[in-house]
Amino acid sequence: MPSERDGPFADATACEASILHGLACEWEAARRLLDPDYGRRLRRPLFALTDGRSRWGSWSADKREICVSRHLVYNHAWDAVREVLFHEMAHQLADEVCGAGGETAHGPLFHLACAQLGANPRASGSFPLLTERLNHAVAAAPDRQLERIRKLFALAGSANRHEAEAAMLKAHELVARHNAGLIAHAKPREFMSVFVGRPALRHSRVHYHLAALLSDFYFVLPIWVPAYAMERSRMGRVLEISGTPRNIRTAAYVHAFMQRVIGEEWHRFAQGRAERRGRAADFGVGVIEGFRARLESGRASRLPAGSSATALVPLKDAVLESYFKRRYPHTARVTRTASRVDRHTLNAGRDVGRRLILSQPVAEIGAGGGLLPAISASKG
Numbered sequence: 001m002p003s004e005r006d007g008p009f010a011d012a013t014a015c016e017a018s019i020l021h022g023l024a025c026e027w028e029a030a031r032r033l034l035d036p037d038y039g040r041r042l043r044r045p046l047f048a049l050t051d052g053r054s055r056w057g058s059w060s061a062d063k064r065e066i067c068v069s070r071h072l073v074y075n076h077a078w079d080a081v082r083e084v085l086f087h088e089m090a091h092q093l094a095d096e097v098c099g100a101g102g103e104t105a106h107g108p109l110f111h112l113a114c115a116q117l118g119a120n121p122r123a124s125g126s127f128p129l130l131t132e133r134l135n136h137a138v139a140a141a142p143d144r145q146l147e148r149i150r151k152l153f154a155l156a157g158s159a160n161r162h163e164a165e166a167a168m169l170k171a172h173e174l175v176a177r178h179n180a181g182l183i184a185h186a187k188p189r190e191f192m193s194v195f196v197g198r199p200a201l202r203h204s205r206v207h208y209h210l211a212a213l214l215s216d217f218y219f220v221l222p223i224w225v226p227a228y229a230m231e232r233s234r235m236g237r238v239l240e241i242s243g244t245p246r247n248i249r250t251a252a253y254v255h256a257f258m259q260r261v262i263g264e265e266w267h268r269f270a271q272g273r274a275e276r277r278g279r280a281a282d283f284g285v286g287v288i289e290g291f292r293a294r295l296e297s298g299r300a301s302r303l304p305a306g307s308s309a310t311a312l313v314p315l316k317d318a319v320l321e322s323y324f325k326r327r328y329p330h331t332a333r334v335t336r337t338a339s340r341v342d343r344h345t346l347n348a349g350r351d352v353g354r355r356l357i358l359s360q361p362v363a364e365i366g367a368g369g370g371l372l373p374a375i376s377a378s379k380g
Contacts (some may be wrong), residue, residue, distance in 0.1 A: 015106040019073050022228035023047045023066070025235045026082055027089060028258040029226045031194055034093075034116055041097045049073065058371065059091035061101075066092065072129075078227060079240070081130040086119035093117065118327055129192055137190055137245035146246065149174045157359035160183065164357045168291060174215070175250070176299070176315075179219045183317045189244050191323040196255045199227035199238040200263040206284035210258055211239050217295055218251040219243055219317065221324045242324050257358060262287050265352045269345075279342045290353020347366040 024047055031039050046065040050058075057068045064090045073081050093113040094100035100109035105123060114121040128136065152171035158164040196214075197207065200309065203224075211222040219241035229236035241251050262284040269283060 007141055010371070014104065018230060019049065020047045020231050021070060021233055022080075022230060023085055025228050026085055026226075027066070030086060030117055038097055038116060042093055043096070045092060048224065054122065056087060056127065057089070058131070059088040061092075061095045073369065077104060077130055077131060077195065078199065078230070078238075080131065082227070083120055083123045083130060086117050087114070087121070087123040088192050088230055088336045090119040092115045092120070098235055130192070134194065134245050134248060136193060137192070138249055145174060145178055145324075149178070153359055155359075156157045156357055161357070164359065168357050168359065169295075171297060172298065175219075176273075179247070179317075183315050183319075185299065186319055189319060191242055191320060191372045192248055193240055193242040193327060194248055194252070195227065195238050195240050196252050197239050197259070199229040201229055201234060201236040203230055203237065203239075204281045204284070206262065206281055209285050209288045212252045213240060213258070213292055214255060216292070218254060219315075220251045221315075221320060223324075223328060236357045242327065243320060254322075254358065258288065258291070261352075265349075269348055269352075279345040282345040286349020286351075287344040287353040287356070288349075289346075289357075290350035291356045293350070294354050294356070 013175065024044065027044065027047075031042055031044075033039075034042065043064075045059075047066045048065055049070045050067045055069065057066065057073050057329050059066050064087065066181070068081065068084060068088075072084060075368065090110060090113040093116065094110040096108075098109040098113055100107060100113075101172070103109055106124075111121055149171050152167045152174065155167035156171065157202045158167065186342050211224075214220050215222050220241040222239055224237045225240045226235055227238040228234075239255075241248060243251065265287065266283050267281050270280070279314055
């Protein structure tokens with residue numbers, strides 16, 4: 001297991017203290033979102049980490065304690081930890097507020113508590129975690145058209161730029177066509193919600209533009225949700241995306257790819273230019289705008305003659321939106337604008353974005369991250 005010195009903590013004790021504080025912060029944030037009557041009656045429990053591997057978490061009514069597996073928090077992404085925590089919190093809510101003491105562990109009042117919290121009623125025992133379910137769902141659904149899309153994304157890594165660009169645009173076209181067919185027939189599908197990026201106290205304009213890119217081209221619904229920022233030991237926010245497992249896999253890769261490219265290209269552009277310091281957000285937004293323009297031009301070139309401009313509007317997926325509405329019945333839209341923009345830096349980023357070619361690897365998302373790096377800590 002990686003050493004704790006690879007992370008922000010001086011020793012394992014400090015790391016575990018931060019984890020426990022994070023569980024308490026997540027619990028409190030979830031309590032505040034409950035119906036006021038439920039929230040007032042629910043009292044904060046104790047939190048503990050356990051060495052057992054047979055269960056990801058447990059709730060003890062006698063001790064008033066929620067336990068979470070150390071193996072889970074050290075080796076898996078924080079959204080997987082939250083899923084288990086909210087499941088155990090639902091047990092607490094059912095016992096202490098709903099009066100479920102006389103029913104089975106996963107009885108009707110427990111399911112009512114899960115609905116109140118937006119908790120997964122199955123996230124107990126050795127239930128497969130988010131990334132495991134995500135990878136399994138993709139592998140278990142072979143499809144000839146999707147295999148063709150995969151091969152096109154692989155071809156987009158060609159050294160021949162014209163071949164690579166054509167493959168990328170064709171792959172995007174087939175992704176859109178495949179999802180349009182599913183949406184048009186309102187076919188029932190499996191949906192999931194996962195974090196992309198890391199929880200943080202603040203996010204730059206680049207992250208908001210990137211979320212919009214995923215929403216407009218990759219058939220996922222993004223939302224910023226409260227989440228514990230481990231390095232700062234405080235609640236922050238993180239981007240969560242909802243969609244089918246395959247669309248989530250693609251969108252998560254695009255998110256990581258764009259962040260990496262923006263970082264590398266900004267370092268190259270800003271090197272030796274003292275006057276450009278502090279304009280990294282302008283450059284990053286420009287890269288995303290340039291890439292967006294390239295995808296939109298490819299979409300427009302494939303429209304039949306005489307098509308209306310509304311054909312460029314992203315498709316609305318009523319089945320996905322229904323899933324999203326059940327998960328988040330109350331949402332608010334926040335608009336952010338930059339006070340000052342350096343046009344030269346923005347345009348330099350746009351030039352980079354217009355030349356970007358996205359080629360997608362076929363590797364699975366790892367259990368410890370891919371979507372979110374695992375916590376690093378040693379065990380004493």
